[in-house]
Amino acid sequence: MKTPTLFTPLSIRGVSLRNRIAMSPMCQYCASDGVADDWHLVHLGSRAVGGAGLVMVEATAVSPAGRISPGCLGLWNDAQIEPLSRIAQFIRDQGSIPAIQLSHSGRKGSCHPSWAGGAPLTSEQGAWPILSASDVRFRAGDPMPQPATEAELERCLEDFAAAAQRATLAGFDVVEIHAAHGYLLHQFLSPFSNKRTDGYGGSFENRTRFLGQVVTRVREVIPDDAPLFVRLSATDWIPGAWSLEDSTRLAGDLKLHGVDLIDVSSGGIAANAEIPLERGYQVPFSRHIRDNADILTAAVGLITDVDQAEDVVASGDADLVFLGRAFLRDPYWPLRAQATLMHEVYVPAPYRSAFATSR
Template sequence: MTALVTQTDAAPSTTPDTPPASTQGDAPVGLFDAVTLRGQTFRNRLWVAPMCQYSAEEEDGVATDWHLVHLGSLARGGAGAVISEAASVTPDGRISPQDLGIWNDEQVEALKPITAFVRSQGSVPGIQLAHAGRKASTFRPWSEVQGSVPEAEGGWPTVAPSAIAFEGYAAPRELSRDEIAGLVEAFRAAARRSVEAGFGLIELHAAHGYLLHQFLSPLSNERTDDHGGSLENRARLLVDVVRVVRAEVGDDLPLLVRFSATDWAEGGWDEHETATVAAWCRDAGADLFDISTGGLVAGVTIPVGLGYQVPFAQHVRETAEVETGAVGLIVSAQQAQAVVAEGRADVVLMAREFLRDPHFPLRAAAELGVELDYWPEQYLRAPFRVS
């Protein structure tokens, strides 16, 4: 693994002999060691995971002041990267009518001041490109009703690899071969717009039961053509998307893929298939794999607990020999530090803890005894002190 390079006081090494990201010579890597992924340097390994806000301009997918303040505060709080919520590559791919989009130039213009502010705070702005498939056109979580939004109320028909509904949602229509080819082009165009909008990192959302995950899992993909059946066929759409996005953005921009490493269901997608496809995606141009779990089917039993998904990130990292990010109930500085120091993953992505404390990285550094030089000057009367 040579794509992710540890930054120390010495000049960074970019030779093939660069050690894995979990080592810094003989010393373990620290959470606040800077890293370089392709042409982008991140000031630390503590990144903000994508979190849907359901607050875009309705029907338009355009970012609002909420996104500027929300994402900007996370960058100001010291995160190495701030990855925005899932931005749909087509109008019918939004999870809800209030989700972000990246399918037109108006959306790009609204995102530019957000990415500029994130960069001004020393963080790298990232975007997650997505299509919700059969889980699109739903009410946002705090609505009085849940499930699919009727067309009369602003919803739309959904699509999927096969006409199999997610429990409690409207049945989707099976995509045609031409429509699948069109989706590859939509991701390519969205990647181009992401660069225009100022993002320094792109993540492809192939997790949580959304469209790319639906193609991967045999529980949601019953096709009999070259996009169904064998693992190679089920992974074809994702690998094609990785390949065209890499070609579109060039060699310098980091490209991530988010996987659900298991469906937690018998006969479903699992960590072994995840590792295999991660290696294929690496060969197609992906750099790091953000490992979550679940979301494809309802009613499964998930052994939720602190760091419960970290073993999956470690499995994919070691089996596929790729860089990974760990996510899922990582809630303390010591816990996050252990993940990278023990080589279980290369970066840590956190979500709910950032909602509770947008300045978590600044607090975590104090708890770990790390002095940072990127406290906001306006806040210099308030650095955390841990006695």
């Protein structure tokens, strides 16, 4: 019986994933001073036990000002390394690949967690100043972001590089740079939020410069055999803003700078964008970038069914599928998929007695 594509290994640089199923980074907003706790260990570790080929830690801030909320994970100081190291090692011990997403929230920071409404923090609640490409609010009533100076951009580059070094020390095999969903790097990419007139605004080359610099700094400090991913919003879903063709062009440029895979999402730059949410709605973007930029891609977004996920990778729409809410609902989704597609299931040793008999 031919092995389903979903359960074939995927090798990227010096890393080999046991299958094509990855857990998408999903913010939990329950860290203290950026430090991971037992919730993160169980949350992430259970998906590795459940058979994921790769487990991606949620958006992890490269500086205190880069947090979305006070509960965000961080890698801006050495005290944050050890708790994440414990998580990375547990993931690896289960046969999965530990990965981490590095992020700066930009104008979408200094907020309450989404599950607490997501409103901006007040000064009494510990609000901090927010940066962006330009002085353009995300939505009416939000605090006005300050356009980042070149000195602040250089500091941010140093923060990304330092966080990537700490991620390597913590034992993560894959680093992803978050340049999607309306956060700082996306704010520079999109003409909707970037109104600058200096070397970081205006033309495509200028608007993509900051991300290119981040990629270069991060690639320099992580091991040569460590894969580097970038998450992009393939489109802003707004006419005249960031487009699929922009993403495809950028993906080709990023490949030349050492990026190995584009994690293809969409939206997030505008609060009022109309996004046609439907089953697998972002998969065609992954296919387009994969075919036209000649780079590995991951598809994400309302991929929930086993046969659907198999079709995405078997048809060449993507090399990897990232599951989000489906993994929140079922930590053992990959085991169920294996049983469905292969009529057999890998079982962690401590659980095998439950499968040894029909009792």
